[in-house]
Amino acid sequence: MKRSIIITGGTLGAAAGLFMLVNTLPGCRPSTNVQSAVTGDAANKAYVKPGAYDEFYNFVSGGFSGQLSVYGIPSGRMLRNIPVFSVNPESGWGFSEETKPMLMTTHGFIPWDDSHHPELSQTDGVPDGKWCFINGNNTPRIALVDLGTFRTKSIIEIPNSAGNHSSPFTTGNSEYVVAGTRFSIPMGTDEQRDVSIDSYRENFKGTVSFIHPDPATGKLDIAFQVITPGVNFDLSHAGKGPSEGWFFFSCYNSEQAYSLLEVNASQKDKDFVMALNWKKAEEYAKAGKGRMVPGKHYMNWYDDAKHTGISEVRNEVLQLDPRELKDLIYFMPCPKSPHGCDVDPTGQYIVGSGKLAALIPVFQFSKIQEAIAKNDVEGDFMGIPVLKYASVIKGEVKKPGLGPLHTEFDANGFAYTSFFVSSEIVKWSLETLEPVDRVPTYYSIGHLCVPGGDSKKPWGKYVIAYNKITKDRYLPTGPELAQSAQLFSIDGPKMELLLDFPTIGEPHYAQALPAELVKPREVKFFKIEENQHPYAAKGEKEAKVVREGNKVHVYMTTIRSHFTPDNIEGIKLGDEVYFHVTNFEQDWDVPHGFAIKGAATAELLVMPGETQTMKWIPDQIGVTPMYCTDFCSALHQEMQGYIRVSPANSKVELKGVTKSYDAGS
Amino acid sequence: MLLALAAIALATLLTVPIWRIDLKAPQYPEGLVMPISHDHFAGDIQKINGLNHYIGMATIEDNMFPEFAIMRYAFYLLISWGVIAAIIGKRSALFSWLFALFAFVIWAMWDMYAWGYKYGHNLDPHAAIQVEGMAYQPPLLGHKKLLNFDAWSTPDQGGWVLFGVITVAVLLYLHDHWVHHRAKKKLKIANP
Numbered sequence: 026m027k028r029s030i031i032i033t034g035g036t037l038g039a040a041a042g043l044f045m046l047v048n049t050l051p052g053c054r055p056s057t058n059v060q061s062a063v064t065g066d067a068a069n070k071a072y073v074k075p076g077a078y079d080e081f082y083n084f085v086s087g088g089f090s091g092q093l094s095v096y097g098i099p100s101g102r103m104l105r106n107i108p109v110f111s112v113n114p115e116s117g118w119g120f121s122e123e124t125k126p127m128l129m130t131t132h133g134f135i136p137w138d139d140s141h142h143p144e145l146s147q148t149d150g151v152p153d154g155k156w157c158f159i160n161g162n163n164t165p166r167i168a169l170v171d172l173g174t175f176r177t178k179s180i181i182e183i184p185n186s187a188g189n190h191s192s193p194f195t196t197g198n199s200e201y202v203v204a205g206t207r208f209s210i211p212m213g214t215d216e217q218r219d220v221s222i223d224s225y226r227e228n229f230k231g232t233v234s235f236i237h238p239d240p241a242t243g244k245l246d247i248a249f250q251v252i253t254p255g256v257n258f259d260l261s262h263a264g265k266g267p268s269e270g271w272f273f274f275s276c277y278n279s280e281q282a283y284s285l286l287e288v289n290a291s292q293k294d295k296d297f298v299m300a301l302n303w304k305k306a307e308e309y310a311k312a313g314k315g316r317m318v319p320g321k322h323y324m325n326w327y328d329d330a331k332h333t334g335i336s337e338v339r340n341e342v343l344q345l346d347p348r349e350l351k352d353l354i355y356f357m358p359c360p361k362s363p364h365g366c367d368v369d370p371t372g373q374y375i376v377g378s379g380k381l382a383a384l385i386p387v388f389q390f391s392k393i394q395e396a397i398a399k400n401d402v403e404g405d406f407m408g409i410p411v412l413k414y415a416s417v418i419k420g421e422v423k424k425p426g427l428g429p430l431h432t433e434f435d436a437n438g439f440a441y442t443s444f445f446v447s448s449e450i451v452k453w454s455l456e457t458l459e460p461v462d463r464v465p466t467y468y469s470i471g472h473l474c475v476p477g478g479d480s481k482k483p484w485g486k487y488v489i490a491y492n493k494i495t496k497d498r499y500l501p502t503g504p505e506l507a508q509s510a511q512l513f514s515i516d517g518p519k520m521e522l523l524l525d526f527p528t529i530g531e532p533h534y535a536q537a538l539p540a541e542l543v544k545p546r547e548v549k550f551f552k553i554e555e556n557q558h559p560y561a562a563k564g565e566k567e568a569k570v571v572r573e574g575n576k577v578h579v580y581m582t583t584i585r586s587h588f589t590p591d592n593i594e595g596i597k598l599g600d601e602v603y604f605h606v607t608n609f610e611q612d613w614d615v616p617h618g619f620a621i622k623g624a625a626t627a628e629l630l631v632m633p634g635e636t637q638t639m640k641w642i643p644d645q646i647g648v649t650p651m652y653c654t655d656f657c658s659a660l661h662q663e664m665q666g667y668i669r670v671s672p673a674n675s676k677v678e679l680k681g682v683t684k685s686y687d688a689g690s
Numbered sequence: 691m692l693l694a695l696a697a698i699a700l701a702t703l704l705t706v707p708i709w710r711i712d713l714k715a716p717q718y719p720e721g722l723v724m725p726i727s728h729d730h731f732a733g734d735i736q737k738i739n740g741l742n743h744y745i746g747m748a749t750i751e752d753n754m755f756p757e758f759a760i761m762r763y764a765f766y767l768l769i770s771w772g773v774i775a776a777i778i779g780k781r782s783a784l785f786s787w788l789f790a791l792f793a794f795v796i797w798a799m800w801d802m803y804a805w806g807y808k809y810g811h812n813l814d815p816h817a818a819i820q821v822e823g824m825a826y827q828p829p830l831l832g833h834k835k836l837l838n839f840d841a842w843s844t845p846d847q848g849g850w851v852l853f854g855v856i857t858v859a860v861l862l863y864l865h866d867h868w869v870h871h872r873a874k875k876k877l878k879i880a881n882p
Contacts (some may be wrong), residue, residue: 585740612737659744660818686816 063522070514071524073100078544081476083489083537084143084157085510087111088530091138093159093170098476098487098537099512101526109168109177110138110161114627118177121629122603122638123558126334127325130164130182139163141190141533142260146238150197150265150481154542156243158193158202165189167204167236169243173546178327181245184320184342185212185232191258191274191366193236197265197481201248201303205233205258205274212252213319225283229255232344233274235303244326249310249343251301251353254407255281257290259364260431263303265481266372268390270304273375275359275366279406291381295358295414297406298366298377300393302353309350310343317341330557332636348408355397356406358414359386365431369440369455370481374419376440378429385429385442387458389419422458425451430471431534433478435485435515441478443470443490450490450513452520464520466511468494475515476537484539488513488520491532498525508532549613551634558636560605565589570681577602579681582609583617583631585658588651590681591666596643599673604629607636618654621668628654643670693784696858697772699851703765704728708848709802711828713738715839724750725846728761745837746817747826748809757801768794772859781866788859795856803830 073079079097082104087094091111095104112119112128119128119136128134138161145152156178157170165183170176183189188207195202209229211218220228231253236245256276264271279296282289309315320342327334347353361379368375375388395401396416403413428446435441438455448469452462471493476484495509507527514521553563562568562580568589571578577600582589588606596602606619610633620628621641629637643649653664671677707725710733714721722734730752739749752758771790775783810827813820826836829843845853 585743610740612740663818 595679
C-alpha cells in the first residue's frame with residue numbers, strides 16, 4: 026500500500042516535471058508572447074515632455090491615403106496630415122473653388138492618389154527645410170509641399186508615364202526631381218498607342234522625366250524626358266560628390282513580361298540599375314538635341330497672394346532619345362529584381378537591393394566610369410550598352426538577410442538595409458561590406474529612414490522602420506489596423522528599439538531633418554493687407570452680396586465670433602451661390618470654419634488672412650442654417666446665420682446683413 | 691552742458707515707446723504687449739481689442755486720444771525749456787525746468803489714470819460676458835489681475851529716459867544748491 030502510494034506519487038511527480046520541462050524548454054514550442062526587446066532607458070530616450078518639442082520633423086508618405094503626414098521624432102507624435110493628392114473635407118482641400126484646380130489632370134478632377142516617397146529639397150546635397158516633394162504613383166504626379174505653410178504648393182502631371190514610382194528624388198541643389206515610369210507603355214499618336222499588348226517588345230517604352238522646381242515660386246515644370254527601353258522603373262537616387270551629375274534608377278522586368286509578372290518577370294538572374302548622366306542630358310536639351318513630342322499634362326500651382334490654385338495645360342514635352350545620344354544612359358546588371366537604389370554619403374557607392382536576392386551588390390562610381398571609358402560591356406539591352414557586372418562592383422554584402430529592399434546611411438560609414446522577408450534591419454560596413462548588427466522589426470519592414478540618411482551629411486541618431494504588417498502591435502481595431510512604425514537608436518554600436526508608433530495609409534518612404542531647419546520658416550497667419558483674392562472682403566465694410574444672372578457672390582467676413590453678413594435673403598432655387606469667406610483675424614491659430622446644412626461639398630477651414638470659396642447650389646425652399654465649425658472663441662456656438670431660399674420666380678430682394686444690437690432684432 | 695544734453699535726450703521720447711502694458715494668460719503663453727508712444731499705440735493692439743469686445747470695453751484706437759496730437763508739442767516745449775535753462779545757466783531757470791518736468795509727469799499719470807478709469811468702467815451694457823461688480827481698469831503702475839489675465843503697466847524705453855533726465859536734473863539742482871550753499875558758508879567764514 027505504502028509502496029504503491031510512493032510509486033503513484035513518484036510517477037505523477039515525474040510526469041508533472043516532464044510536462045513543465047517540455048513547456049519551459051526554449052525552442053520546444055514557439056512562444057506566442059508579443060515581442061518587446063526594449064531595454065531599460067528606452068522610454069527616456071523617446072520621451073518628449075509636455076510643452077517640449079521634438080528634435081526632428083519626420084515627413085512620412087500617407088501611402089494610399091494620398092497625403093503626407095508629419096511626425097515628431099523621437100516622440101512619434103503625429104503633428105499634421107497634409108492634404109496633397111486626395112481631397113480632405115476637414116480643410117476643404119479639393120472642395121473649395123480655390124483648391125479644385127490643384128487636383129486637375131488630363132483625366133479630369135482626380136480626388137485621390139497613392140503617394141509613396143517624400144523627398145526633402147536639398148542645398149549642397151543636404152536637406153534645407155524649404156520644400157518636401159512627394160509622388161503620386163497612380164495618376165502620375167509630383168507635388169511640392171511648402172514647409173513654410175505645410176501646404177501643397179504645386180502639382181505636376183507626368184506625361185508618357187503610367188505609374189510614377191521611382192520618384193521624386195532630387196539632385197543636390199534641387200535643380201531637378203525625377204519621375205520614372207513604373208509601367209512601360211506605347212506612346213505617341215492615337216494609332217501608335219492603340220496596339221496589342223503582345224507587342225510589348227516592339228511598342229512599349231519607358232521614360233524618366235526631369236522636373237525643375239522654380240526656386241522663387243515653387244512651380245514645377247518638366248525640363249526634359251529621357252525615353253528608355255520598356256522595363257519597370259522602381260526607385261532612384263542622385264549621385265553626389267564624385268558622382269554628382271549622374272542619376273541611378275533601379276529597374277526590373279528586363280524579361281519584358283506583360284502578364285503574370287510575378288513569375289515571368291522573375292526569370293532572369295539579373296535586372297538592371299540604369300546610370301544616367303543628367304548633366305549631359307541637360308546639355309543636350311539646351312543644345313536642341315531633343316524633340317518636342319505629344320505629352321499633354323497639367324501644371325497646377327497655388328498662388329499664395331491670391332489664395333487660389335491655377336491650372337495650366339501643356340501639350341508637349343521635350344524628349345531625348347539615348348539611342349541617338351549615345352553617352353546618356355548605361356545599364357548595370359543587378360541581381361534579382363532590384364528595388365532600392367541608394368547612394369552613400371560620399372557619393373562613391375551605389376547600393377542596389379535585389380528584392381529576391383540574398384546578397385547586396387555595391388557598385389563603385391569610379392569603376393563605372395572606367396568601364397564606360399574602356400567600353401567594358403557584356404552586350405546591349407535594346408540598343409543600350411550593358412556594363413560588365415564584375416567590372417563595376419566594389420563587392421557584395423554576402424548573406425546579409427533575405428529580401429533586401431532599401432538602404433539608408435549614417436555619417437560613420439555604416440549602411441542600414443531593410444529586409445522584408447527576414448523582417449529585420451541589418452547594419453553593415455561600407456568599407457568591409459560585412460554585417461555588424463541586426464535587429465528584428467515587427468513586422469516585415471518596407472522602407473526605413475535615418476535623418477538625412479540619403480544625403481551628403483546624415484544627422485544619424487535614429488533609424489525608423491516603416492513596417493508593412495502590423496498584426497498584434499497595438500490594441501486590435503477589427504480587421505483594419507493602423508500601420509506600424511518603429512524607432513531605433515543608432516547612437517551605440519548596437520541598434521536599440523525605443524518606440525512603436527502608429528501611422529496612416531501605408532507609409533512607404535519617409536525623410537527626417539532637424540526641426541531647427543523648418544521651425545523658423547513657419548507662417549503663423551496670412552497678412553490681410555497682402556490678400557489679393559479677387560473676392561476678398563478685407564473688413565466688414567467690404568462685405569456684400571452681388572447677383573450676376575443666376576450666380577450670387579457673397580463677400581463674407583469672419584471675426585470672433587460672427588459672420589458678416591449672417592442673414593442672407595433673395596437666394597432663389599436655380600441659383601449658384603458662391604460664399605467667398607475671408608477670415609480677417611490676424612492672430613496665430615484662429616481659423617474659422619464655414620458649413621451650410623446639406624452642402625454637397627465640404628466645410629471650409631479658413632486661416633487668418635485667407636479667403637476660401639464654397640460653391641453652394643440650394644435644392645430646397647426655406648431657411649437654411651450656416652455656422653462656424655472650428656471652436657474659435659467662448660462665443661463660437663453663437664457664430665451662426667441663416668440663408669433664405671425662395672422659389673425661382675420669387676421677388677424677394679437680394680440682401681445680406683448682420684444686425685447690431687442697436688439696430689434691433 | 692550736462693543740462694543741455696539731458697534736455698536733448700528727451701528727444702528720444704519722440705521716437706521710442708514711453709509706456710507699455712503687458713498681458714499674460716494661459717492661452718497667451720507668449721504674452722500680449724501694447725507699447726504706447728507719444729502719438730500712437732503699437733504691438734498686439736488688434737488682439738487685445740479682439741479680447742476686449744467680449745467684456746464690452748471700447749475698441750482702442752489712436753484717434754481716441756487727442757493727447758496723441760499735442761504730446762509732441764509738450765516735448766518740444768520741455769526740450770527747448772531745458773536748453774534755454776542751460777543757456778541762462780541760473781539755478782532758478784533749472785528749477786523752473788524741473789518744475790515743468792514734474793508737472794508734465796503728474797499730468798501724464800493723471801491723464802492715464804483718468805483714461806484707464808473711463809476705459810475700464812464704461813462697458814457696453816450688451817457685452818457678452820458680464821461679471822457682477824467687475825471693472826477692467828488697467829493698473830497705473832505695476833501688476834493687477836483682470837479675470838484670467840495678469841496685467842502689468844510699466845515704463846518702456848522712453849519712460850526710463852524721462853526718469854533718467856529728471857534724475858539728472860534733480861542731481862544737477864542739488865549739486866548746484868550744495869555748491870552754492872558751501873560758497874555762501876565759505877563767504878561767511880571769510881567775512882565773519
